[in-house]
Amino acid sequence: MPRRPSELALYRDPMERFLPWLVGFLVYIAVLASAAVFIVHGVTGKWEDGLDGRFTVQVPAADGIPGAGESRLQDLIDLIEKTPGVRRATVIPEDAVMDLLRPWLVEGVAADDLPLPRLIDVEVADPATVLPILSARLADAMPEAAIDDHGAWRASVRRLGGAIEVIAVAVVIGIIIVTAGAVVVTTLSAVSIHREEIDILHTIGARHGYVARQFAGRAFGSGLASGLIGYACAAVSLVALYHLAARLPGETMFGGSLPGLAWVILSAIPLTVAALMLVTTVATVLRWLARRY
Amino acid sequence: MDRAETPRVVAFDGVGLGYPGGTEVLHDVTFSLDSGSFHFLTGPSGAGKTSLLRLMYLAVRPTRGTLTLFGQDITRTSRRRLPDLRRRIGVVFQDFRLIRHLSAFDNVALPLRIAGAPDADVRRNVCELLQWVGLEAQSGMAPATLSGGQQQLVAVARAVIARPRLLLADEPTGNVDERVARRLMYLFEELNRLGTTVLVATHDEGLVRRYRHPRLALKDGALAALPAVRTAETVTVPPRADGTPLRPQPVPG
Numbered sequence: 384m385p386r387r388p389s390e391l392a393l394y395r396d397p398m399e400r401f402l403p404w405l406v407g408f409l410v411y412i413a414v415l416a417s418a419a420v421f422i423v424h425g426v427t428g429k430w431e432d433g434l435d436g437r438f439t440v441q442v443p444a445a446d447g448i449p450g451a452g453e454s455r456l457q458d459l460i461d462l463i464e465k466t467p468g469v470r471r472a473t474v475i476p477e478d479a480v481m482d483l484l485r486p487w488l489v490e491g492v493a494a495d496d497l498p499l500p501r502l503i504d505v506e507v508a509d510p511a512t513v514l515p516i517l518s519a520r521l522a523d524a525m526p527e528a529a530i531d532d533h534g535a536w537r538a539s540v541r542r543l544g545g546a547i548e549v550i551a552v553a554v555v556i557g558i559i560i561v562t563a564g565a566v567v568v569t570t571l572s573a574v575s576i577h578r579e580e581i582d583i584l585h586t587i588g589a590r591h592g593y594v595a596r597q598f599a600g601r602a603f604g605s606g607l608a609s610g611l612i613g614y615a616c617a618a619v620s621l622v623a624l625y626h627l628a629a630r631l632p633g634e635t636m637f638g639g640s641l642p643g644l645a646w647v648i649l650s651a652i653p654l655t656v657a658a659l660m661l662v663t664t665v666a667t668v669l670r671w672l673a674r675r676y
Numbered sequence: 677m678d679r680a681e682t683p684r685v686v687a688f689d690g691v692g693l694g695y696p697g698g699t700e701v702l703h704d705v706t707f708s709l710d711s712g713s714f715h716f717l718t719g720p721s722g723a724g725k726t727s728l729l730r731l732m733y734l735a736v737r738p739t740r741g742t743l744t745l746f747g748q749d750i751t752r753t754s755r756r757r758l759p760d761l762r763r764r765i766g767v768v769f770q771d772f773r774l775i776r777h778l779s780a781f782d783n784v785a786l787p788l789r790i791a792g793a794p795d796a797d798v799r800r801n802v803c804e805l806l807q808w809v810g811l812e813a814q815s816g817m818a819p820a821t822l823s824g825g826q827q828q829l830v831a832v833a834r835a836v837i838a839r840p841r842l843l844l845a846d847e848p849t850g851n852v853d854e855r856v857a858r859r860l861m862y863l864f865e866e867l868n869r870l871g872t873t874v875l876v877a878t879h880d881e882g883l884v885r886r887y888r889h890p891r892l893a894l895k896d897g898a899l900a901a902l903p904a905v906r907t908a909e910t911v912t913v914p915p916r917a918d919g920t921p922l923r924p925q926p927v928p929g
Contacts, residue, residue: 387782387789387795388777388778388782390775390778390786392777395777579773580775582773583773583774583775583786584786584790585735585762586733586735586762586767586773587762587763587786587787587790587834588759588760588762588763588787588790588791588838589759589790590759593790676755
């Protein structure tokens with residue numbers, strides 16, 4: 384028996400030709416936005432993990448004379464290391480501090496020319512317990528020393544990461560709304576074009592569900608196909624961005640590839656969009672049919 | 677409910693129909709059709725023939741009065757039940773209303789497919805029906821490639837393939853030549869002999885004169901004459917005094 388044809392020639396509708404392109408593009412954007420959430424979340428988490436359990440003790444240059452006070456510094460390190468919970472205390476070499484400042488200094492300036500503070504990198508097991516004890520000891524032994532637990536920087540990173548995630552989620556929500564809106568418009572156009580055939584099916588005894596299924600099958604198939612194309616394009620873009628970022632010196636936002644779980648979640652986007660199109664289409668058709676019949 | 681329990685396939689009782697924003701197109705229509713009967717529905721253009729048929733094939737519901745189909749009060753039947761009732765009604769339109777991109781075969785197959793019949797049954801029944809209307813050779817052809825008469829025969833095959841208990845035809849001979857018109861009437865009468873209740877709306881007086889079937893005459897949205905004619909004359913019978921629905925009766929010899 385020849386293949387059973389669809390009673391509604393939906394493939395001929397002008398809007399049907401436009402919608403797959405729009406859906407493909409929206410899925411492309413949705414995948415990139417969702418990937419941005421994973422990347423930002425991963426990178427900020429990694430940065431925070433790197434700072435977790437670490438803080439810096441800042442010791443002003445003694446009497447404003449650079450390089451002075453080495454014995455004071457050693458005493459301080461001894462004090463810190465003897466504090467319960469401290470794993471390690473390491474003086475950051477002056478050259479390393481200069482390297483951090485180099486971009487803001489004119490050429491030819493040496494470490495000895497500046498009253499640079501000495502920095503001690505401290506690693507502890509439990510910052511919440513150790514920090515108050517150490518603060519008290521430092522206040523007694525060297526009131527001018529200051530402890531930087533990177534709280535301000537970490538808060539900034541958190542805010543930035545949070546903002547990027549909110550924007551990405553807003554983009555995804557916007558895409559869902561635009562997709563649903565486009566599907567509603569396309570479906571209403573289609574039922575209007577095929578009103579005569581729907582009338583015939585209705586007169587013959589078709590239930591609303593029978594008519595809606597014709598639209599649903601088309602919407603799901605078209606949505607999945609165009610969604611997969613959008614997903615494939617986005618995946619290619621992400622891999623290309625990763626390789627470009629890998630060539631940059633230092634660690635960038637693309638410093639780590641997306642985890643496997645993220646790819647699984649991203650690959651569910653085309654399916655989710657197709658399901659959204661199906662549900663929106665069926666709801667639109669059923670609503671139209673209920674009003675008309 | 678089977679036919680023995682429901683001798684009246686259709687019963688109108690004081691039915692009125694108005695469209696939103698418009699005046700009433702049917703007023704106080706009261707009549708009934710017995711199972712296995714054959715009637716003509718006549719009247720000038722605008723008399724309300726199509727509206728009456730639309731009520732009967734459940735495209736619209738009465739705005740007042742009671743309409744009973746197959747023993748069920750349509751005004752009280754839920755929407756969910758209506759498709760089942762529609763499947764017991766075959767409809768033939770003047771403009772055929774075939775689905776243009778489907779072949780003759782697929783158009784005829786529609787009622788069975790909608791009812792969820794297995795493919796083998798669909799194929800067997802459609803071939804049988806196309807043979808019955810004499811179009812087995814045109815099975816794979818699209819409506820646009822068929823003549824008006826052939827399209828109407830496809831429409832008739834589609835209307836009867838699900839073995840409806842009630843067949844409604846709205847000006848079925850309006851767009852076909854005399855030979856096809858006779859063929860259509862022959863098919864309708866054959867179906868009627870098999871037990872299908874048939875109502876043919878027409879303004880073709882010649883057609884009504886040629887066939888010996890009762891007539892329901894509509895004028896200005898009201899039933900002007902109920903009993904049958906066997907010739908061109910319409911016999912008018914006044915409404916019963918007790919208010920019971922009038923039913924067409926054969927004209928005494």
